[in-house]
Amino acid sequence: MIATFPEPKTVHxxxxxxxxxxxLVFDAEDIGEVSADEVVRxxxxxxxxxxxxxxxxxxxxxxxxxxxxxxxxxEKQTLFREQGYVLDIAPGAATLYAQERAGLVNGLSTLKxxxxxxxxxxxxxxxxxxxxxxxPSIPVRAVAPTFSWYAGYGRMGFDMQLWGREEWIxxxxxxxxxxxxxxxxxxxxxxxxxxxxxxxxxxxxxxxQVWNQETGRFLxxxxxxPNVADDxxxxxxxxxxxxxxxxxxxxxxxxxxxxxTIAHPDKRMVPPAGSDFLNDFDSACxxxxxxxxxxxxxxxxxxxLGFDGYTLEESEEGFWFCECDRCLARWRSDGAxxxxxxxxxxxxLLHQIRTAVREINPDVVIGIRAFRQPxxxxxxxxxxxxxxxxxxxxxxxxxPALYVPETEFGxxxxxxxxxxxxxxxxxxxxxxxxxxxxxxxxxxxxxxxxDEANTQTIExxxxxxxxxxxxxxxxxxxxxxxxxxxxxxxxxxxNYGWGSTLEQDRFFAxxxxxxxxADLGARLLSVMRDMVTIHESQIPLYTTPFPFQAxxxxxxxxxxxxxxxxxxxxxxxxxxxxxxxxxxxxRHVRWVKHLDRLExxxxxxxxxxxxxxxxxxxxxxxxxxxxxxxxDAVLAHNERDFDIAKEMFFDLNPVDFTGVKxxxxxxxxxxxxxxxxxxxxxxxDAIICSGIEALGWLxxxxxxx
Numbered sequence: 005m006i007a008t009f010p011e012p013k014t015v016h017x018x019x020x021x022x023x024x025x026x027x028l029v030f031d032a033e034d035i036g037e038v039s040a041d042e043v044v045r046x047x048x049x050x051x052x053x054x055x056x057x058x059x060x061x062x063x064x065x066x067x068x069x070x071x072x073x074x075x076x077x078x079e080k081q082t083l084f085r086e087q088g089y090v091l092d093i094a095p096g097a098a099t100l101y102a103q104e105r106a107g108l109v110n111g112l113s114t115l116k117x118x119x120x121x122x123x124x125x126x127x128x129x130x131x132x133x134x135x136x137x138x139x140p141s142i143p144v145r146a147v148a149p150t151f152s153w154y155a156g157y158g159r160m161g162f163d164m165q166l167w168g169r170e171e172w173i174x175x176x177x178x179x180x181x182x183x184x185x186x187x188x189x190x191x192x193x194x195x196x197x198x199x200x201x202x203x204x205x206x207x208x209x210x211x212x213q214v215w216n217q218e219t220g221r222f223l224x225x226x227x228x229x230p231n232v233a234d235d236x237x238x239x240x241x242x243x244x245x246x247x248x249x250x251x252x253x254x255x256x257x258x259x260x261x262x263x264x265t266i267a268h269p270d271k272r273m274v275p276p277a278g279s280d281f282l283n284d285f286d287s288a289c290x291x292x293x294x295x296x297x298x299x300x301x302x303x304x305x306x307x308x309l310g311f312d313g314y315t316l317e318e319s320e321e322g323f324w325f326c327e328c329d330r331c332l333a334r335w336r337s338d339g340a341x342x343x344x345x346x347x348x349x350x351x352x353l354l355h356q357i358r359t360a361v362r363e364i365n366p367d368v369v370i371g372i373r374a375f376r377q378p379x380x381x382x383x384x385x386x387x388x389x390x391x392x393x394x395x396x397x398x399x400x401x402x403x404p405a406l407y408v409p410e411t412e413f414g415x416x417x418x419x420x421x422x423x424x425x426x427x428x429x430x431x432x433x434x435x436x437x438x439x440x441x442x443x444x445x446x447x448x449x450x451x452x453x454x455d456e457a458n459t460q461t462i463e464x465x466x467x468x469x470x471x472x473x474x475x476x477x478x479x480x481x482x483x484x485x486x487x488x489x490x491x492x493x494x495x496x497x498x499n500y501g502w503g504s505t506l507e508q509d510r511f512f513a514x515x516x517x518x519x520x521x522a523d524l525g526a527r528l529l530s531v532m533r534d535m536v537t538i539h540e541s542q543i544p545l546y547t548t549p550f551p552f553q554a555x556x557x558x559x560x561x562x563x564x565x566x567x568x569x570x571x572x573x574x575x576x577x578x579x580x581x582x583x584x585x586x587x588x589x590x591r592h593v594r595w596v597k598h599l600d601r602l603e604x605x606x607x608x609x610x611x612x613x614x615x616x617x618x619x620x621x622x623x624x625x626x627x628x629x630x631x632x633x634x635x636d637a638v639l640a641h642n643e644r645d646f647d648i649a650k651e652m653f654f655d656l657n658p659v660d661f662t663g664v665k666x667x668x669x670x671x672x673x674x675x676x677x678x679x680x681x682x683x684x685x686x687x688x689d690a691i692i693c694s695g696i697e698a699l700g701w702l703x704x705x706x707x708x709x
Contacts, residue, residue, distance in 0.1 A: 006118070007517065008136075010501075014136065018093075018132075018133035021122070022130045022131045026056070028051065028058065028066055035068065035103070046246065047066070050115075066099075071103070080140075086143075087104070087107050087110055087139055087140055088103075088140075089101060093136075106185060111138075114138065120518070124520055125517075141473045141503025143478055145482075145497065146427065148483045151165065151196050153192050154695075160659060162655045162668070163487060169234060169236035176247065178491075182495060184501075185248060187252065188481060189253060189254055191306075194207035194210065196232060197309065202301075205302075208232050209228055210228070212657070238309060252312060252313040254314075255303075255315070255316060256317050256319065257317060258349075272287070272289065274326050300356060300357060307364040311368070313371060314357070314370055315373060316373070317373040318347070318375075326349075371398065371399040372401065373400070380407050400424055400425055401426050401481055402428065404416060413471060422475060422477045425475070425478060426481060428472060432461050432464060433483045436490055440668050442605055442608060444490075451536060470505055473500070488598050489599075492532065512529055516529045524582065538557065539670070543557055543620075545623070546670070562620065568613055576603065579602050583599035583600065607648045611641050611645040611648060614641045615645065618637035621637070622638065670694050
């Protein structure tokens with residue numbers, strides 16, 4: 005069986021393989037507007053993971069020709085012309101036919117994946133004899149990686165947000181391997197690039213603390229985003245364009261736009277008098293002309309940087325809107341609800357942004373992520389009216405999936421039109437990123453998954469992608485907020501966004517085998533499936549709202565926890581052995597950091613199991629002395645958990661620039677809660693939120709209650 009992912013449309017297997025070769029020789033002609041010389045440069049970039057194959061002048065020949073698939077292209081003739089290819093592999097040479105740049109890159113990606121799969125299978129450097137005719141089922145397969153995420157508001161950076169030039173180029177190669185053709189770069193919080201005229205909003209020299217393992221203490225430093233320090237974004241966008249990949253800016257419509265509301269708290273929306281809403285810091289008052297001009301100028305600047313489009317996210321918060329006299333008069337004078345007023349103001353801003361950025365780039369794409377508040381099941385008339393209220397060229401990066409029947413998606417496709425649907429709620433990877441650097445991919449990683457309020461796992465992402473392709477929409481958007489250890493999400497976005505309907509278990513096993521070989525692939529997949537993760541906030545005494553994982557542990561869960569404890573040491577030993585094998589392999593060594601992440605997560609899991617059991621002992625005990633001893637145990641295991649996290653991670657302490665403390669590590673909040681249990685007469689009421697992004701989602705918890 006020929007294994008290559010994303011799964012091609014048509015594979016004619018000729019039952020054999022080329023002789024092993026030591027090098028590749030490219031013979032190219034112009035492909036569309038791509039000159040023959042550039043074709044070779046693109047081919048060499050795509051195969052740069054195999055430098056030894058690019059050194060020779062004699063070797064297996066790859067002829068790259070302008071051409072089409074004829075009748076084999078099927079019904080998607082336009083998509084085939086734009087992005088399809090034919091790869092014909094014979095004993096003496098391979099011929100790659102493409103009509104445009106994107107098809108050329110996709111064909112080279114398949115060539116690379118076939119070489120990788122043969123090598124992983126232990127067959128040496130060769131290619132299977134086959135004819136592959138392939139094209140995507142929908143035009144856009146996007147992922148949303150984070151360039152900055154709530155920086156300065158809820159955290160300071162982790163994983164991808166700490167990458168520099170080389171890491172982002174390396175990641176682009178992975179995107180191309182998966183035939184991803186759009187990056188929706190998340191730009192929340194302090195801007196990760198210079199913004200002329202607004203230096204106070206840029207991620208430069210921000211004070212923070214980092215753990216120093218050598219001295220065993222936190223150090224005070226000033227940190228700048230890697231792109232602010234090096235300014236590589238423009239070069240990266242140019243390289244992406246060379247490879248046929250569009251780059252969008254995923255920004256708030258009126259939320260988290262740079263450090264504006266941190267530096268200028270007087271520009272924030274005015275909350276209702278006496279309210280206890282915490283998130284009064286992310287959105288600015290839109291009747292303030294200086295604020296509106298700031299937002300518009302930032303959007304213009306993004307267009308000047310070379311971005312191809314915008315994913316403008318409307319904040320989910322609809323319980324209140326700015327109470328200043330100007331906003332009340334402008335958007336609520338007819339008795340509109342706060343949610344209606346917010347939406348009116350945001351749509352007005354959307355029109356202004358659309359006009360401003362199209363003066364710089366007339367072809368820039370405007371998309372929004374909106375309309376997610378309850379009721380989750382929408383009235384069809386409301387949907388049609390909402391669709392009609394938007395400019396016809398504004399597209400949607402969110403359509404319903406979770407918490408509603410699948411039929412709800414069909415209603416949105418009918419109301420907005422399939423060509424305007426560019427994404428759904430496929431956020432499994434990003435949900436993991438709210439979990440304090442713990443690991444979560446599969447349903448099997450959670451205890452009592454059927455009782456969990458938040459059902460976003462890789463299985464749900466895949467179902468959504470299959471549904472999107474079946475509806476023939478314009479695109480899918482998959483979230484990849486973290487890369488190390490949870491890369492399988494990106495593979496799923498690529499495979500099922502391309503149009504595969506492969507049964508999930510076959511995809512998981514096949515993609516792992518194609519990359520790591522049968523033995524290592526199966527073993528690593530087993531590890532990833534078998535890890536059991538409990539978030540620290542799932543213990544009963546953790547009473548601070550954390551709606552992303554609200555499935556509280558009880559005594560009934562003790563057998564599952566004890567089973568996880570019994571399996572911990574063998575699982576940890578397996579992770580370490582796999583890491584050793586990856587480190588010793590010349591091609592797999594690049595995956596070592598993924599195993600480091602899994603090892604750290606599994607060690608933390610073990611400390612958290614003990615923490616949960618101690619917390620349940622506390623709930624069960626009635627004697628004050630005994631209860632106090634159990635709280636001691638909770639604190640001790642909390643410290644164990646945090647000590648392990650400190651070995652690996654950068655962003656560990658609360659951020660409070662907004663006036664609201666937030667930290668992705670629940671460690672600090674758990675200490676506060678235990679302190680208040682022991683000292684009710686001297687309460688510390690400064691909540692440390694487990695994630696600023698959670699504040700706009702409290703309606704999920706309310707809806708459940």
